[in-house]
Amino acid sequence: MSSNGPTPSTNQPAWRRALKIHAIRFFFVGGFFLLWEVASGRWIEAFLISSPSKIWLAFLKVYQSGELTTNTWVTFQEIAIGFPVGALTGIWTGYIFGRSKALADIFEPIIIALYGVPRTALAPLFIVWLGIGIWSKVGVVFILVFFLNFFNTYAGMKQLDQEFVDLARLMGANRWRLSFRVILPAVSPYIITGFKTSIPFSVIGAITGEFIAATEGLGYYIRAAAGVFRTADVFVGIAVLMIIVILMNKVADLIERRVLRWQTQSESVQVQG
Amino acid sequence: MSNSPDNIVIQVDNVSKTFQTADTDRVGALENISLDIRQGEFVTVVGPSGCGKSTLIKLIAGLVSLSGGRIICQGEEVRGLNTKVGYVPQESKLFPWLTVEQNVAFGLDSKGYSKSERDQRVQHFIQLAGLAGFEKRYPSQLSGGMAKRASIVRALAYDPTVILMDEPFGPLDAQTRMILQDELLKIWEHKRQTIIFVTHDLVEAVALADRVVVMTHRPGKIRDVITVPMTRPRNIFEIHRQPGFDEAHAKLWNIFRHELNLKNGASAAVGN
Numbered sequence: 001m002s003s004n005g006p007t008p009s010t011n012q013p014a015w016r017r018a019l020k021i022h023a024i025r026f027f028f029v030g031g032f033f034l035l036w037e038v039a040s041g042r043w044i045e046a047f048l049i050s051s052p053s054k055i056w057l058a059f060l061k062v063y064q065s066g067e068l069t070t071n072t073w074v075t076f077q078e079i080a081i082g083f084p085v086g087a088l089t090g091i092w093t094g095y096i097f098g099r100s101k102a103l104a105d106i107f108e109p110i111i112i113a114l115y116g117v118p119r120t121a122l123a124p125l126f127i128v129w130l131g132i133g134i135w136s137k138v139g140v141v142f143i144l145v146f147f148l149n150f151f152n153t154y155a156g157m158k159q160l161d162q163e164f165v166d167l168a169r170l171m172g173a174n175r176w177r178l179s180f181r182v183i184l185p186a187v188s189p190y191i192i193t194g195f196k197t198s199i200p201f202s203v204i205g206a207i208t209g210e211f212i213a214a215t216e217g218l219g220y221y222i223r224a225a226a227g228v229f230r231t232a233d234v235f236v237g238i239a240v241l242m243i244i245v246i247l248m249n250k251v252a253d254l255i256e257r258r259v260l261r262w263q264t265q266s267e268s269v270q271v272q273g
Numbered sequence: 274m275s276n277s278p279d280n281i282v283i284q285v286d287n288v289s290k291t292f293q294t295a296d297t298d299r300v301g302a303l304e305n306i307s308l309d310i311r312q313g314e315f316v317t318v319v320g321p322s323g324c325g326k327s328t329l330i331k332l333i334a335g336l337v338s339l340s341g342g343r344i345i346c347q348g349e350e351v352r353g354l355n356t357k358v359g360y361v362p363q364e365s366k367l368f369p370w371l372t373v374e375q376n377v378a379f380g381l382d383s384k385g386y387s388k389s390e391r392d393q394r395v396q397h398f399i400q401l402a403g404l405a406g407f408e409k410r411y412p413s414q415l416s417g418g419m420a421k422r423a424s425i426v427r428a429l430a431y432d433p434t435v436i437l438m439d440e441p442f443g444p445l446d447a448q449t450r451m452i453l454q455d456e457l458l459k460i461w462e463h464k465r466q467t468i469i470f471v472t473h474d475l476v477e478a479v480a481l482a483d484r485v486v487v488m489t490h491r492p493g494k495i496r497d498v499i500t501v502p503m504t505r506p507r508n509i510f511e512i513h514r515q516p517g518f519d520e521a522h523a524k525l526w527n528i529f530r531h532e533l534n535l536k537n538g539a540s541a542a543v544g545n
Contacts, residue, residue, distance in 0.1 A: 163366050166336050170360050171431065172383035181379075185370035262370045262411040 050231040055239070058232035067221070072240055074217040075206050078134050079244070082141025083202040089142075090149025090198075091191055095184070097150075098157020115151070119143050120208050127213045137209035137217065144205040145198040152194025156187035189263065192256050199248045203241055282434055282467050283310040283333060288342035290328055301492030302328050306342070308486060308495060310435070313465040317478040319525070320488030321532070326471045327363075329493070330437040333469065334358050347434055359428030361438040365420040367412040373399065373423050374408040380431030398426040401460055418449045422456065429466065438470040442477070454481060455509040462506055475529065479521045480512045487528050496532070499524055 033052045040051035050058075062068040097104045123140045130136035160183065168182040184191070210219025218237050225233035290303040302325040310316055318326045331337040333344055335355035344351040346358070359380070367376045377398055381391045399408055402422040412420055421441060428436050442450045454477060461468065472478050478485045485499045503517040512518055 161366075163362055164368065166334075167360060167362065167366060168368075168379070168383075169354050170334060170336075170356060170358060171380035171427075172356050173379070174383070177383060181371075182368065185368070188370070262413065 047229050047231055050235055054232040055235045058230070059236045059239075062233065062236060068236065068240065071216055071218050071221040071237075072244075074134060075137075075203075075210065075219065075241075076244070078137040078141055078206040078209070078217070079202050079248075081134075082138040082205065083145050083198070083248075085138075086142040086145030086202070087149045087195055087198060090146040090151075090194070091153045093146075094150045094153025094157060094191075094194075095179075095187075097154050098160065098187075099183075104154075111150070115147060119147065120204070123205075123208050123212055126209065132213045132215060134217075137206050137214070140209040141202045141205035144201040148198040148201060149191070149194040152190050152197070153187060156190025157183075159190070160186055188259050192252075192259060196249070196252050196256070199252060200245050202248075203245055207241065280312045281309045282312050282347055283308075283469075284345040285309070285329075285333070286343050286345065288329075288332060288344060289340045290325065290332060290337065291340045303332075304492040304494050306493070306495055308498075310467060310469060313467055315461065315468045315470065315481055315483045316486060317470045317472055317482040317484075318486045318488060319472055319475060319478040320493065321490050322473060324488045324490050325493030326488055327439050329488075330360075330439055330469055330471055333435070334360050334437055336360075357434040359431070359433035359436045361425055361428045361436065361441045363440050363443055365412070365417075365424040367415075367420055367424055367427070369412045372409050372411055373404055373415070376412070376423060377427050377430050379427065380433075384431050386431075394430055398430045401463070402426040403456070417445060418453060421445065421453055425457065425460070429460065429464065433466075435467045435469060438468065440471050440473065442472075442474075450477075451509055457481070458505075458507060458509065475522065475525050476512070479518060479525060480507065480509055485521070485525060487525065489532060497528055 036049065037051050037053060040046050040049055040054075046054075059068070097107065120140070122143060123136075126136040126139040126143075130139050164182055164186055165178065168178055173182065206217070207219035207222070210217040211223050214220040218241060222234050222237035225231075225237065285306055285308040288303060288306045289301070291299045291301050294300055306329065318329060320326045328337060332339060333346070333351070333355065335351050335353055346355055367373075368379065371379065374395055378391060378395045381394060386394065399405055402425070404419060404423055404426075407415065407419065412423070415423065425438075425441065442453055445453065458481065470481060479501055482501050485501060487496045487499065488494065489496045499521055501517065501521045503515050503521070507515060
């Protein structure tokens with residue numbers, strides 16, 4: 001293994017390097033929490049920053065009472081509906097616009113103008129239109145996710161190499177094969193980028209909606225807790241949101257690895273070599 | 274090979290092509306081109322950069338629309354995309370998201386071959402291209418020469434009437450180029466598909482062809498068509514020693530020298 005490597009001095013077993021990296025990361029994160037714990041109540045007022053131990057206790061309490069689960073479930077539903085619908089609609093619209101020059105010519109300025117609107121500013125409107133239940137939040141999630149996916153897909157369609165399309169058509173590809181075997185795979189790196197960047201924005205959308213008007217959900221829970229200075233509860237809410245984003249990213253990574261297999265393989269070969 | 278007129282697969286009949294530039298000028302790319310290509314013939318097209326030789330094969334493929342004249346492929350006028358041709362572009366342009374096998378199979382899948390015939394043909398052409406063992410690789414994992422060979426057999430695999438090649442060996446180094454020319458001829462000897470091959474390399478043009486079409490600088494016209502009398506199979510690596518090569522090459526060079534003097538060497542060398 002390492003004996004036939006060209007530069008043996010820099011080669012060390014992969015597990016050893018991984019162990020080192022994990023150890024350093026662990027000490028860094030652990031040190032941060034330790035510092036936080038020590039600082040709380042000594043150097044900084046406890047009600048401002050709470051402390052890891054208090055957050056843990058708060059977590060156990062709201063978990064046992066079922067409050068956390070209920071609110072998490074509501075926010076999860078909003079994202080679970082708004083995100084995939086927004087992503088698929090955005091990708092589809094980007095694709096359609098990329099395929100039709102007429103559509104692009106007509107609607108591109110309008111969409112760019114809409115893009116200029118800070119979309120979170122639309123959240124109050126969604127409350128007016130769709131009420132204070134989950135559907136207004138689904139709407140905000142949808143609009144944030146839609147635009148990111150649309151713009152990335154459309155940018156990819158503009159970069160599409162016409163020669164691939166020509167070749168496929170000369171080889172007799174019908175519309176279906178042209179779309180799914182040629183154009184979408186060619187644009188997939190752009191689509192994946194849009195899809196992945198829209199993940200945290202879907203959570204932002206749900207929380208923003210809940211901040212404005214809601215009776216349940218993690219955003220509602222965080223805002224209510226902050227209103228009465230229950231800082232520990234605020235951090236519990238934030239931690240759950242972080243976990244949601246991390247889990248969504250994990251799923252997106254799996255999708256990316258599958259869809260862009262043809263790319264990552266060659267990259268890893270180059271990086272290792 | 275018989276040269277009877279009913280053997281003609283492609284008939285380019287008085288074809289012109291003008292491009293509209295931004296300032297409403299019309300630039301003539303091709304003017305009054307007429308050319309007949311016979312079944313099983315290997316025709317090369319040479320000319321200086323910007324003479325419209327690539328445009329000519331794009332017209333035959335139906336990728337670009339005609340400004341005048343007509344092109345007849347197997348008795349049918351070409352309108353829109355010509356799916357009877359196989360096209361090998363300048364760069365390999367393998368679909369990078371498909372494996373070598375899937376790339377070679379692409380044209381077969383689109384044309385409704387049965388599963389067993391498909392697999393058999395794919396395997397056959399992968400072997401022919403010397404890519405056995407690389408079936409599951411992605412194009413990014415191939416060398417330039419391998420990608421080029423895969424690109425060529427991808428066009429051959431589904432048995433199109435005519436293969437169009439647009440300077441396929443242009444960007445390669447001299448050695449790889451020669452090896453690929455040799456392999457192309459060997460593959461072609463098997464099947465004898467009709468090939469129209471665009472190049473700017475005079476040696477390549479003579480070495481590969483039955484006939485060499487010489488084009489002039491903008492607007493592109495056919496200056497001459499030279500028949501190469503060399504026998505087949507040919508040895509690319511010692512092509513200079515084969516009887517007939519020198520005469521054909523000298524003839525070609527004469528035309529070119531004339532062309533360069535006329536248009537002034539410096540301007541004729543400007544790329545497109």
